[in-house]
Amino acid sequence: MKTSAPSPTASTEHEQSIRHLPAPARAAFEQFQAGGDPATLDPVVLAILADFSPRASEIPLADLPGDTMLIDDLGFDSLAITEVVFAAEDLFRINITNEEIVQVRTLDHLRGFIRAKVAGRSAR
């Protein structure tokens, strides 16, 4: 199965898909939409990750070391990662293949990967 890029979505749909995220993440997403700097998406990426995390983390993901492993440390499995991929694809209008996502192992990888993907999207 190869994931494919979604068609552009309406802003009301974005509101729906980020309604579960904490207020700072929603604000960061709005900031990104206004300015377009992929680095501003980091809190949104972590909020999506927390939203689909199979285990509730007592420590905020932003406070964990960058080399924290998604599977070994945070308890993610392939299904939960697929949920994160779908959410990121829809929200950031990017296209993530299975081959790409299996290379993403840590929090730092994920943040960097999404930034690069979004920057690539902006360049097109």
Place this chain on the structure above:
Amino acid sequence: MPPLPVITGLGFITSIGQDRATVGRSLRELQHGFERVEFFGNPNLPVKVAGTIKGFDFPTPSWRDWRWPDRFTVDRELLRGLAPHGVYALCALQQALTEAGLEPGELGDGTTGLFCASAGSPFMLGSFLGQMRETRGERGNPMGVVSSIAGTLNFNLATHYRITGAVCGFVSACASSSHALGYAMDEIRLGRQQRMLVVGAEDMTDESIMAFSSLRALSNNPDPATASRPFDRRRDGFVGTGGAVALIVEDAALARRRGAHIIAELIGWGQAGDGHSVTASHPEGAGLREAMRRSLADARVNARDVGYVNAHATSTVAGDRSEALALHATFTSQGARPRVSSTKALTGHGLSLAGVMEAAFCALAIDEGFIPGAAHLEEPDPVCTGLDLPRTSLAEAPGLVLNNSSGFGGSNVCHLLRRPA
């Protein structure tokens, strides 16, 4: 001594109570669990009543929006693969394990199996397939399949409790969980398992209940106090409900070794098909009559030994009549006159859940020494003449108890329960 299956734990998430004490009180006092509801937000629909599951709320298919009473624990990791009825089932199973004195960690050694029954979740499946259609196959909740198809209960509960014994789901519509219990008895009697967890559950959603409106099977009576009245001349269809019931069934020898309280013995079961119609029961209840005969033969008892029958009767015109005729053929013609009632008058019809829910009511009646009355029965259908339908619950030990279930396609299942020797 050959293995004898006994019940050592009961768990209830039902319209008439969410713990054993409340359910027992509702059955004794004939308190129903119905409320006025508006299906699909449409005030024009003629169906107005349901057996609601209080304190639980599933407003959207997203588990983030789901609510349940604080006293139950539902892990987030498990929640994402569940349908609403999976949440009910987990809460019921927690209660049953507690009553049986079992820790979840004791269930994974291969001697415990899990048999479940539900129709799956039309609510979750509809949402999942809608998302796939909208995105032309490009998107779908990764947990969409395991949270929605028939089998969702056994997929999730077997994983959560690390069950390595027999795991299976049963699908025979309104006889499903009765099949699950019957075959669970066999697993123990054949020495394949020492303990079986048996769980029946159904969603309580617009999708799961109103589907039966298209069959014209639901009551259009808007009064919660009379909409479900099995065997009454004015009955006009069933009232839907959902929820979950869990039974812990184990070999009597194991239960005694553990010092567990034995609630009831399961001494026989039988099943038979009508060979007649996809939706309607046989007009003379032929399959149900044969299922009762087979269960009596399996238990090596006579019709005259039975003290109480928990009838399947759902409050439909044709179904209740068929069952009344089958009861006459089995009992009246043998000079036997057990007490008869359908507790669906109080709970509504729980579909796949019904069989195990009513088996649990029978176990409760045996353990606490009462017989549930035939609630809401004012004008018995003339076909019931000669049947003993007590209008109030009776403070008498029921002796041998027969539990009837029937499902689509004329699938009939009966269990016999007895007070422990």
